[in-house]
Amino acid sequence: MSSDTQLARFDLVERLVHWSTAIMMLTLIVTGAILYLPALALRVGHRGLIENIHVITGLSLLGPLVLGVVGPWRKRLIKDLRRFDRWGASDFDWFKSSARRSGLPRDKFNGGQKIEAAFLGAAMVAALVTGVIMRFAPSSWITWATGATLVHDALFFAIAAAVIAHISFALSRPDQLVSMVNGRISRAWAKAHAGAWLSEVEVSEVEVSEVEVS
Amino acid sequence: MAEQPEQQSSGGPVPGTKPVHVGRRTVLGILGLAAVGIAVGAKVDNALGGVSSAVSNAIGVPLPGDADFRYYTITGSYPVIPAATYELTVEGMVREPLRLSLADLRSMKRTALVHQFQCVTGWVVPDVHWEGVLLSDLLERAGTAPEATALRFFSADGAYTESLTLSQAHRPDILVADKMLGTNVTADHGGPVRLYVAPMYGYKSIKWLNRIEVTNVVVPGYWEDNGYPVNAWIGGSAPVSVVP
Numbered sequence: 001m002s003s004d005t006q007l008a009r010f011d012l013v014e015r016l017v018h019w020s021t022a023i024m025m026l027t028l029i030v031t032g033a034i035l036y037l038p039a040l041a042l043r044v045g046h047r048g049l050i051e052n053i054h055v056i057t058g059l060s061l062l063g064p065l066v067l068g069v070v071g072p073w074r075k076r077l078i079k080d081l082r083r084f085d086r087w088g089a090s091d092f093d094w095f096k097s098s099a100r101r102s103g104l105p106r107d108k109f110n111g112g113q114k115i116e117a118a119f120l121g122a123a124m125v126a127a128l129v130t131g132v133i134m135r136f137a138p139s140s141w142i143t144w145a146t147g148a149t150l151v152h153d154a155l156f157f158a159i160a161a162a163v164i165a166h167i168s169f170a171l172s173r174p175d176q177l178v179s180m181v182n183g184r185i186s187r188a189w190a191k192a193h194a195g196a197w198l199s200e201v202e203v204s205e206v207e208v209s210e211v212e213v214s
Numbered sequence: 215m216a217e218q219p220e221q222q223s224s225g226g227p228v229p230g231t232k233p234v235h236v237g238r239r240t241v242l243g244i245l246g247l248a249a250v251g252i253a254v255g256a257k258v259d260n261a262l263g264g265v266s267s268a269v270s271n272a273i274g275v276p277l278p279g280d281a282d283f284r285y286y287t288i289t290g291s292y293p294v295i296p297a298a299t300y301e302l303t304v305e306g307m308v309r310e311p312l313r314l315s316l317a318d319l320r321s322m323k324r325t326a327l328v329h330q331f332q333c334v335t336g337w338v339v340p341d342v343h344w345e346g347v348l349l350s351d352l353l354e355r356a357g358t359a360p361e362a363t364a365l366r367f368f369s370a371d372g373a374y375t376e377s378l379t380l381s382q383a384h385r386p387d388i389l390v391a392d393k394m395l396g397t398n399v400t401a402d403h404g405g406p407v408r409l410y411v412a413p414m415y416g417y418k419s420i421k422w423l424n425r426i427e428v429t430n431v432v433v434p435g436y437w438e439d440n441g442y443p444v445n446a447w448i449g450g451s452a453p454v455s456v457v458p
Binding site for chain 2: 036037038039041042044045046047048051052084085086087088091114115117118119121122123125126129130133134135138139140142143144145146147148149150151153154155157
């Protein structure tokens with residue numbers, strides 16, 4: 001295998017889930033900022049319309065992910081979601097300064113990507129639950145609605161920060177950004193940044209070629 | 215390569231090490247924090263509102279849990295009405311229709327009360343100072359017809375409407391307010407004159423109030439048409455007067 005061949009990093013299902021969720025997330029952040037920040041609320045107005053866009057988008061946000069994991073097309077997505085959960089020494093290593101890193105081969109995602117994925121996944125669920133309480137809870141739940149508002153407001157800042165970090169990391173690593181568009185990344189990249197994943201891919205390549213031979 | 219442990223094919227850390235379930239713990243931790251926040255958030259608001267508001271005001275960005283107003287407007291811009299040209303109309307099923315300037319309104323009996331502004335979505339501003347004319351005093355001056363049962367409120371923004379029943383309107387904690395927070399009601403808060411319905415959620419306290427129509431049918435207002443309750447009692451049922 002030459003080192004400039006391309007590896008399949010994300011399948012079509014993963015990319016569709018990513019980009020539809022991304023578009024909805026940006027819509028939620030923009031409409032959320034208009035609803036939440038007084039300067040924007042007064043400048044933009046149209047609160048009923050903005051609220052409806054925010055609520056409908058929020059209710060739909062987890063739709064692509066749920067669709068992605070329930071169908072027969074879910075295999076690769078599930079496998080990658082599992083990577084966000086399972087951490088080894090090389091994942092913890094990512095948080096150290098480069099001088100103190102051990103250089104252990106990494107998984108398909110590094111520790112920073114894994115923690116961000118876990119955080120955003122949980123934050124999306126928490127924002128959905130608190131948002132539903134704020135919008136649809138009966139009048140007698142007002143104490144809980146106040147608590148839900150506190151959590152939802154805090155999530156606005158946390159999610160916005162995580163998404164800004166995500167986008168700036170993506171822009172400064174074009175090969176990874178492109179892999180979320182066309183699904184492919186170079187073997188050289190994998191060798192340098194995801195050695196454990198590369199071995200995993202090579203094992204399955206060996207298996208595939210054995211099957212082809214037999 | 216035949217010795218590769220099984221976990222490698224299911225995704226995860228480097229072979230030979232036992233995976234730590236950091237992702238799962240992160241998710242459960244955040245969901246747990248959120249649940250605690252929902253349960254005790256109202257108490258946290260009370261305890262931290264002052265501090266949070268001070269920081270919010272200093273940096274110009276509302277912080278979670280602060281005790282400040284959010285500003286709502288349902289049209290693209292909001293009306294800025296000079297005090298000199300403001301006029302409030304009371305009409306419909308009345309003995310004497312009224313057209314009141316701000317000076318006329320201010321010459322009537324004044325009522326002040328200090329009470330929270332509670333939004334139906336959860337945010338709350340405690341201990342707001344309100345001042346103006348009791349809605350019931352205004353209705354008494356206009357003289358409502360015996361068959362009248364309800365009120366419609368209209369806003370100078372041309373879109374915002376609200377409603378009350380006539381018996382609700384006679385409560386002693388509903389003001390046609392021209393002062394709040396110790397000063398004239400500002401345009402962004404719905405000035406020069408807004409309603410303040412103390413026992414109900416904030417959306418009943420219509421902003422830029424310029425017309426009250428006495429009628430015999432409750433017509434749901436703007437937010438009620440968007441799914442919020444017509445009888446918007448805070449906590450779900452009518453309290454005794456919130457003023458002592």
